[in-house]
Amino acid sequence: MYNDIEQARAAIVPRLRHTPRVGLILGSGLSALADEMDDPVVIPYRDIPGFHEPKVIGHRGELAVGLLAGQQVAVMRGRFHFYEGYSMQEVTFPVRVLRALGCDTLIVTNAAGGLRADWKVGDIMRISDQIFLPGMAGHHPLRGLNDERLGPRFPAMVGAFEHELVPLARTVAAELGVVLREGVYCMLSGPHFESAAELRMVRMWGADAVGMSTAPEVIVAVHSGMRVLGFSLITNLALPDGPPANHEEVIAAGEAAKPQFAALLRGILARM
Template identity: 85%
Template sequence: MFNDIEQARTAIIPRLRHIPRVGLILGSGLGALADEIEDAVVIPYRDIPGFHEPKVAGHRGELAIGLLAGQPVAVMRGRFHFYEGYSMQEVTFPVRVLHAIGCETLIVTNAAGGLRPDWQVGDIMRINDQIFLPGMAGHHPLRGPNDERLGPRFPAMVGVFDNDLVPLARTVASELGIPLREGVYCMLSGPTFESAAELRMLRVWGADAVGMSTAPEIVVAVHCGMRVLGFSLITNLALPDAPPANHEEVMAAGEAAKPKFAALLCGILSRIR
């Protein structure tokens, strides 16, 4: 894999005007934030070895690199998913490339179903822990031989969400008047939305939001030694007695919450040191 990462890095670096320090992965309906990047270089995923073109609506499949809120960033406009048939190693390969081109911090976002009846569509949740169910079942991005050049054999996941970015996120949200939820994100493999019995099970397990991405990306970022900050935009209420979720609802909720989510992320980016 090390050589594959070097191939991708070599395809990107000569095109850059800025070396990024922060990588962002923007989930369903949130990719428009990349339009605000200044002095941007935009590279389609098809031009980067090892990247795949997303087939899901709301994921444009571009890497935009430039300045956002004064911070040099590399922004993934969309991701490719495990449920599309890619392996966990393929899904997380872009995280390794972000690290290889200079990113020391990863901010990852997703659209998620809210498992708390007292929450609302449009709420933003900081991920303070995760349940990586496919990983627990053996679909893990670190499965197989470990290359020590990329990270340790047994990275610890306890405490990885409690870094110096957390108080910064809370401060920015407070100053902007944006209520910031905090909770546990659970990843299921998808692509079906959950049954009522599965939703009840997830609440018993302690999950506050559920989605189909993010957890393996966070694992690989930790393996690389990156700081991680994760957010879920609650785009539907995933409750056993609520109306069934649909992708159009997710996209609409992402569009409505775009201004406050963008303000939060830009406020955080402007203060990252």
């Protein structure tokens, strides 16, 4: 994998005008934030060895590197998913490349179903911890031989989301008047939306939001020594006795919350 990462980095670096410090992964409906970048270089995923083109609506499939809120960033406009048939190593490969480009911080976002009846669609949740169900079942991005050049054999995940950027995120949210929820994110493999029994199960485990991405990317970021700040946009209420979710609802909620979410991310970047 180390050689594959270097090959991808070599395909990207000659095209850049900035050396990114922060990597951003923008989930369903959120990739328009990259349109606000200054002096960007935009590289389609198809031009980067090891990257795949997303097939899901709301994921553009581009890497944009430039300035956002004065910060040098590399923004993934969309991701490819485990449920599309890729391995966990393939899904997390872009995180490895972000690290190789110079990013020491990863800000990861997703669209998620809210498991709390007292929350509402459009809420933003800072991920305070995660449950990686596919990984617990053996679909893990670190499975196999470990290359010490990339990270340790047994990375610790306790406290992975707790560091000096957390109070900054809370402060920026308060100044903007954004209600910032905090909770546990649970990843299931998808692509089906969860059954009522599955929703009851993950809620009993302590999850506050559920989705189909993010957890493996966080693990690889921590493995590679990056700080991680994660946010879930609550695009539907995933309640056992509520109406079933649909992907159109997810995209519509992302569009409606885009200005507030973008302002929060800009504010954090500006003060890092």
